[in-house]
């Protein structure tokens with residue numbers, strides 16, 4: 023970051039002297055006003071619940087232009103990555119700053135592939151859960167539990183520990199998600215098959231059984247790989263900020279990523295794909311496309327508490343570029359599986375069309391986000407709805423680690439400690455129990 027040409031001057035109406043605040047420019051995007059010395063100089067904090075105007079860090083990983091609907095990983099447009107690269111190349115890009123050459127790709131793939139198995143003891147830990155536990159409850163537990171199994175990579179301040187824990191997390195998340203699924207289905211776990219691609223191996227662990235051979239469908243493999251790429255990072259969203267804040271205390275990488283998994287679960291964040299598919303299924307049960315108008319009216323009625331899931335975004339005030347790519351993948355998968363007339367896809371298209379023309383959505387700049395179509399793709403692949411957010415967590419893990427490692431390597435890194443505007447009781451005396 024470099025100093026911008028201008029400075030910000032903060033003036034007060036009560037006679038407190040003006041102060042000058044430095045302004046910094048990034049490589050693209052809005053400048054930031056540096057308020058780090060504000061409290062020392064004025065005794066005041068800034069107030070920004072929800073971080074609507076606050077840059078919490080500097081980062082070189084992901085850039086979003088919400089007005090244009092643009093998403094870049096390390097400068098590369100998401101459309102190009104989703105078309106020309108695979109997920110492991112994207113992981114390399116996010117973790118190390120650039121796309122690998124052929125040799126680098128082979129070596130990175132080998133390193134990840136060598137770590138796909140999890141400690142055998144993990145399955146006994148998994149058995150402690152109820153069979154009907156939500157996969158995200160299981161994932162929060164399993165990812166946190168990795169720190170109990172891999173003691174040699176828990177020192178967040180040691181670059182070698184950070185590197186090996188990064189590789190382990192990327193390699194083992196598919197295994198853990200598939201184990202959570204097999205456990206709920208009452209089927210035997212399938213060990214990783216390292217001759218397959220990252221997405222192919224995940225499909226194998228999910229859908230193969232020991233009874234018969236399983237062939238990976240290349241269209242589904244590519245679609246899943248694209249889902250992983252599109253979800254791999256998204257700058258300082260809620261779960262990433264959670265991972266950074268959690269990691270800033272010096273906790274181990276597995277614990278910090280488990281915190282991210284827990285945050286992602288919420289329906290306003292990663293849980294939206296599950297909520298979106300449930301919403302489509304409910305409208306379908308109510309009568310399908312003919313009920314879209316009625317449903318949109320309910321969404322617009324603020325007293326209903328109903329939101330159009332898969333629509334709207336804190337940063338995108340234009341079509342989410344990931345949603346466009348996901349819609350394309352959705353068509354490809356449905357065609358390959360002979361499901362072109364899938365009623366939920368038709369319903370989603372009808373909802374999207376009406377919402378994009380409706381004043382309520384136009385005025386608020388609400389567009390489809392990545393979750394609007396990803397659920398339909400996953401359902402067509404055979405992934406149960408309750409597992410959607412776990413797939414998101416699997417893909418986002420690399421982004422979380424890249425951001426965590428960037429934070430720890432930043433010389434300006436400090437423990438995260440927001441302040442508050444206290445509006446509770448002024449100091450008061452505790453009365454003896456009998457007088458309260």
Ligand code: CMC
Pocket residue numbers: 256259289290291292294321328329330331332333334335336337386388391392393
């Ligand atoms: N349906 C109906 N109204 C909406 C929606 C929606 N999906 N999203 C926002 N609005 C309205 C909101 O009620 C508010 O209206 P008003 O100005 O009249 O009070 C206005 O639009 C601005 O919304 P906001 O809540 O201030 O926006 P936000 O930036 O705080 O929230 C959001 C962003 C993603 C939480 C929200 O749009 C939402 O809840 N969407 C549905 C859930 C969803 O799809 N989430 C996935 C996000 S993308 C995946 C990820 O990164 O996790």
